[in-house]
Amino acid sequence: MSSPPESLRAIPPEGGRTPVAWRSQFHGGAEAEPSVPPRPFRWPVRTVLGITLLGLLALFALLGPWLVGASPVVQDLRNTLAPPSAQHWLGTDVLGRSALARLAHAAQLSLGMALLAAVSAAVPGTLLGIAAAWRGGRTERALLMLSDSVLAIPGLLLVLLVAALAPGALWALYAGLSAALWVEYFRVSRAVARPVLAGDAVQASRLLGFGRGYVLRRHLLPALAPTLGTLLAFTTSQAVLALAALGFVGVGMQPPTPELGLMMTEAMPYYEEAPWLIAAPTALLVWLVAAMMLLNPDRETA
Amino acid sequence: MTTPLKSDALLVVEGLGIQVGGKRLLRDISFSLRPGEALTLVGESGAGKSLLAQAIMGNLPPALQATGQITLDGTTTCAQDAAARRALWGRKLALLPQEPSLALNPLARVAPQLAEVYRLLHQQSTDSASAQAKQVLSAAGLGGAGSRYPWQLSGGMAQRAVAAITLAGGAPVLMVDEPTKGLDAHWRGRMVELFQGVLKAGGCLLTITHDMQVAQALGGQVIVLRHGQAVEQGDIHTVAAAPQHAFTRQLLQADPAHWLPFALPTLGESVVQAHGISKAYGAQKLFAPLDLELHSGERIAVQGPSGTGKSTLGNVLLGLVAPDTGRVERSARLRPHAFQKLYQDPVGSFAPHISLAQSLRDAARLHRCDWKAVQQRLAQLRVPEDLLARRPDQVSGGELQRIALARVLVAQPALLFADEPTSRLDPITQQEAIQVLLHAVQDTGAALMLVTHDLHLAAAVGTRTLDFAPGNTLACAA
Numbered sequence: 015m016s017s018p019p020e021s022l023r024a025i026p027p028e029g030g031r032t033p034v035a036w037r038s039q040f041h042g043g044a045e046a047e048p049s050v051p052p053r054p055f056r057w058p059v060r061t062v063l064g065i066t067l068l069g070l071l072a073l074f075a076l077l078g079p080w081l082v083g084a085s086p087v088v089q090d091l092r093n094t095l096a097p098p099s100a101q102h103w104l105g106t107d108v109l110g111r112s113a114l115a116r117l118a119h120a121a122q123l124s125l126g127m128a129l130l131a132a133v134s135a136a137v138p139g140t141l142l143g144i145a146a147a148w149r150g151g152r153t154e155r156a157l158l159m160l161s162d163s164v165l166a167i168p169g170l171l172l173v174l175l176v177a178a179l180a181p182g183a184l185w186a187l188y189a190g191l192s193a194a195l196w197v198e199y200f201r202v203s204r205a206v207a208r209p210v211l212a213g214d215a216v217q218a219s220r221l222l223g224f225g226r227g228y229v230l231r232r233h234l235l236p237a238l239a240p241t242l243g244t245l246l247a248f249t250t251s252q253a254v255l256a257l258a259a260l261g262f263v264g265v266g267m268q269p270p271t272p273e274l275g276l277m278m279t280e281a282m283p284y285y286e287e288a289p290w291l292i293a294a295p296t297a298l299l300v301w302l303v304a305a306m307m308l309l310n311p312d313r314e315t316a
Numbered sequence: 317m318t319t320p321l322k323s324d325a326l327l328v329v330e331g332l333g334i335q336v337g338g339k340r341l342l343r344d345i346s347f348s349l350r351p352g353e354a355l356t357l358v359g360e361s362g363a364g365k366s367l368l369a370q371a372i373m374g375n376l377p378p379a380l381q382a383t384g385q386i387t388l389d390g391t392t393t394c395a396q397d398a399a400a401r402r403a404l405w406g407r408k409l410a411l412l413p414q415e416p417s418l419a420l421n422p423l424a425r426v427a428p429q430l431a432e433v434y435r436l437l438h439q440q441s442t443d444s445a446s447a448q449a450k451q452v453l454s455a456a457g458l459g460g461a462g463s464r465y466p467w468q469l470s471g472g473m474a475q476r477a478v479a480a481i482t483l484a485g486g487a488p489v490l491m492v493d494e495p496t497k498g499l500d501a502h503w504r505g506r507m508v509e510l511f512q513g514v515l516k517a518g519g520c521l522l523t524i525t526h527d528m529q530v531a532q533a534l535g536g537q538v539i540v541l542r543h544g545q546a547v548e549q550g551d552i553h554t555v556a557a558a559p560q561h562a563f564t565r566q567l568l569q570a571d572p573a574h575w576l577p578f579a580l581p582t583l584g585e586s587v588v589q590a591h592g593i594s595k596a597y598g599a600q601k602l603f604a605p606l607d608l609e610l611h612s613g614e615r616i617a618v619q620g621p622s623g624t625g626k627s628t629l630g631n632v633l634l635g636l637v638a639p640d641t642g643r644v645e646r647s648a649r650l651r652p653h654a655f656q657k658l659y660q661d662p663v664g665s666f667a668p669h670i671s672l673a674q675s676l677r678d679a680a681r682l683h684r685c686d687w688k689a690v691q692q693r694l695a696q697l698r699v700p701e702d703l704l705a706r707r708p709d710q711v712s713g714g715e716l717q718r719i720a721l722a723r724v725l726v727a728q729p730a731l732l733f734a735d736e737p738t739s740r741l742d743p744i745t746q747q748e749a750i751q752v753l754l755h756a757v758q759d760t761g762a763a764l765m766l767v768t769h770d771l772h773l774a775a776a777v778g779t780r781t782l783d784f785a786p787g788n789t790l791a792c793a794a
Contacts, residue, residue: 209422209467214664217636218720222679222727223653232678236669 064308078118128253139199354536374398427462570743584612593642620784714745
């Protein structure tokens, strides 16, 4: 969780191109004209916008708590539901706590946890997907049955089931999120790996005597990387939304922890007096999801 | 040049050129096609044939600029205005792309990909669309393949599936890029019949092919392209009978029918022995128990219709597939990776995301082969070294096949199984590639097993022929 912006920025420029790779015949094909130099890559505007939005948000999550300075839990009952002012940019909540400080801490918690959950879902999910495609037979059937049974349970319900092991504990929420998210990585990496492993390129490499490590490094990972980058952005925003939803219905993080969903619930009764209180965490969620969606290159032009 | 008759022509191309930066890839091409007329483009790979079709379609890579005018069904548009023709795709204008495996959606089964044309373009109900898709697929000999994914199909099957999907739209202006590549004589004939049907129904056809027989069967005009220029244009039969330009003569001469047989090799010791091997896929028996022995230096040509197990026989000998019965014995003295394969589609046989230099270096390091020796080999094969910085899909087929040859030679093969290595190349490049291959085999003393659909090529190369014709108990003619 050391630097969320870096790992998110690591999405390769051609991210998301693989799903439409079968269109690549229109861009050269087998009879590629040797005289056409490869076009230098230009970042699409929307990707740049996505990276900028996400970078700002990551900076806010990373440095916000320190910059704001104010404690997210210290109450000031003489100054409740204060409107935005120079001292409290987003005003104060019903217990007189600084809304900006709470927002910064909540952003740090949500983003960090979501990224951690997405990464810990990605690693086993991808490895199992590759294993299923590679081994085939019983291994593949068993893993498919497992993934199908996880898919059969709605994601949030699964998170709830695992989170119920230790109500309100961070690790239980994290474990629940990872348990729900790995299936997507499994299915996608299996689907991408199967044709690669069945292809001539891998057969040629094996005939030449290359081992599994080589096939993984030179054939599978480059084929998987763009798709996994796209998926990481999607699952991270999914995890943030799931955390907020759980907090909102009161089964996620417990008060007084600053958490986006929880903050919305707390602000709900006062939305007529202090609409900025509920607007702030909502805007942050919209900001995050929009940034994640913008990160993926436009499929029509990719 | 033909005078465009705009009034009744379906497709008129006037002064079409393509350039990138200051470089002209195609210059001043003009022709017109009325209903029922056919035009064939022939020429070397990289001469700009596919680019011409892409320019008419309006899907040139964005870096390329097109000049000239294109008239489709009475509407004239600038060649550069690609968006203007996009609305006609499928309904008026269709392209059978060159690489069938890339044209299919890898994530969907074959039959639904065909059915969606009937459903979305012809507004049929889901049931009747899938019924019609099923019927069309079985007419194309793909009855059992509808529920498979594209990567489970052979090259020829994928080619037929894409042809069925392209024709399903019923577009009167049809462009086909190498439609018979990888097909045996039977399916090549069927494909030609299909296109003749389009012409009879009042469509027009632009064919890109290396196969002069196909071009002559379709008739009409021909344009011979070289370095982006039309060096000869006229009636196909006139041009074939009396070529005017030296390049056209060279192109016609390169047909394997005109080749002289290559020198007989001296046979060495036995490389591999197969005793009573057989293989069946489901109910289909590919080859009956077969005994085969290959000696070093020997060149065996394997022939027969597609789907009869030619590639499978090679894979069994290479040890990639286990035979159902019998056994394959390698000579004990051979190195572990002495059996190598050259693929029909060289693009597919390289890791797509890394440079060719990286692929070659990896192979050289694995086999402790000096990089200098690899460079020397590449020079012998006339591969410019700056090509190696590119990725496999950025190099032409003929060059890539030579790089593939350089890569397998790193392993010092004793048996080289070449699975239609030149079926995607133009005749001149094919002749060159086969010569390079035979020299390499001669130098290294490896045995060569060459799969081909081309009888003439088999006769010119093989010292023996293995015929997989149906009803033929594998005859081994010396």
